[in-house]
Amino acid sequence: MYQDLTRGNVTKSMLLFACPMILGNLLQQFYNIADTLIVGHFIGSDALAAVGSSFTLMTFLTSILLGLCMGSGVVFSMLFGAGKESELKNSIFISFFLTGILAVLIEALVLVFLDPLLLVLRIPDRIFVSTRCYLQIVFCGILFTFLYNFFASLSRSIGNSVIPLVFLALSAILNVLLDLLFILSFSMGVAGAALATILSQGVSAIGMILYCLLKMSFLVPKKQHLHFTRDAVSQIVQYSFLTCVQQSIMNFGILMIQGLVNSFGVTVMAAFAAAVKIDAFAYMPVQDFGNAFSTFIAQNFGAGKQERIRSGIRSALLTATLFSLTVSFLVFVFADKLMLLFVKPEETAIIAIGVQYLHIEGACYCGIGCLFLLYGLYRGLGKPGISVVLTVISLGTRVFFAYSLAPIPSIGLSGIWWAIPIGWFLADLVGIFYYKFISHCSNQLTVLDDGTAAHE
Secondary structure, eight states, X not given: OOOOTTSSOHHHHHHHHHHHHXXXXXXXXXXXXXXXXXXXXXXXXXXXXXXXXXXXXXXXXXXXHHHHHHHHHHHHHHHHHTTOHHHHHHHHHHHHHHHHHHHHHHHHHHHHSHHHHHHHTTOOHHHHHHHHHHHHHXXXXXXXXXXXXXXXXXXXXXXXXXXXXXXXXXXXXXXXXXXXXXXXXXXXXXXXXXXXXXXXXXXXXXXHHHHHXXXXXXXXXXXXXXXXXXXXXHHHHHHHHHHHHHXXXXXXXXXXXXXXXXXXXXXXXXXXXXHHHHHHHHHHHHHHHHHHHHHHHHXXXXXXXXXXXXXXHHHHHHHHHHHHHHHHHHHHHTHHHHHTTTSOTTOHHXXXXXXXXXXXXXXXXXXXXXXXXXXXXHHHTTOHHHHHHHHHHHHHHHHHHHHHHTTSTTTXXXXXXXXXXXXXXXXHHHHHHHHHHHHHHHHHHHHHHHHHHHHO
């Protein structure tokens, strides 16, 4: 169940490790998709718009915790790959302590400042109350989000990506059953959808904690590991903070786009809510493949296996490209059918807007696929700051073009949709160029070292 990514066939190792992560995060997306589907069909388009706009804010705030856990996971992978057990346990303690404090702080702040956040997002008066109700309940579960993601990252860092999938599968099934119970039987509306989500997240969080304590006890810090050292704290903070910034910036871009979309009214909001779920579901596998790729790079970087890293890059790029092209074809061709999963057939305006979005985004998944690999590569190589730079480039381009093009009558909404892939491809070019640059410099240094050794 624990996989050493520094040994064996490169492609097989990455795929076997990535598949449970992919399935797991697809199930995590299923939380909100289940809410959206059931709400859209059984409550109505206003409720769909409320849940959809809530999803963007939820993703942004939880991405802070996700980034911290992912960054810590990279450190755990490096220490595990290098065989430094004592340092690993100390890092686990430090990361849990610091991230836990931040999770409590985020939960308190977001509940206090929820109304100003909704005003910034320009939530229409028509759905303000239902959006606020949904978010108030969902944000009470932020601690569950932290606990699940921390222990899932710990498990994945040592090569176990199956157990997080098991608990997510259980909670996803529970989420659907509770949605149907609270919405259809108890008529609780959007509040029922939110309550179903946090109860399900609580199950997955508690399950991961118990598993790690009982079955991964060799990683549980002992008394001698419960201390803070400057080097360990610095390493955790560097990786966690930069990965957190990268994840937050990425989702802040989506949040800003959501605010612009909201200015076009409830119909566009409902279409965007449904289309974004399809979009996220479509490219989520390649995003998780990028995260698995990051663990692969980190373990091999810690073990000093440079040639295996280069082989992994070639294999990952080919795999991500083939997957992205396949998904692009499917989403482009079946866009209208996919929209009907969330919207009633008579909602023709909503379907048309959603199809336009999917036709533009769906043709460009190679761009986001390559970008996720670049994020994983630079995190695994100990350069999380480069991932932040690439995210800023993607975000800045996206926001600039969206806000510049949308007000032009002849372009309108399509300008918002096109701004997103333009940002992806520009960040890809910068990330690839930088990798070529550092690879060239590394080769030059190797030649110089060899020449010096030969001369001596």
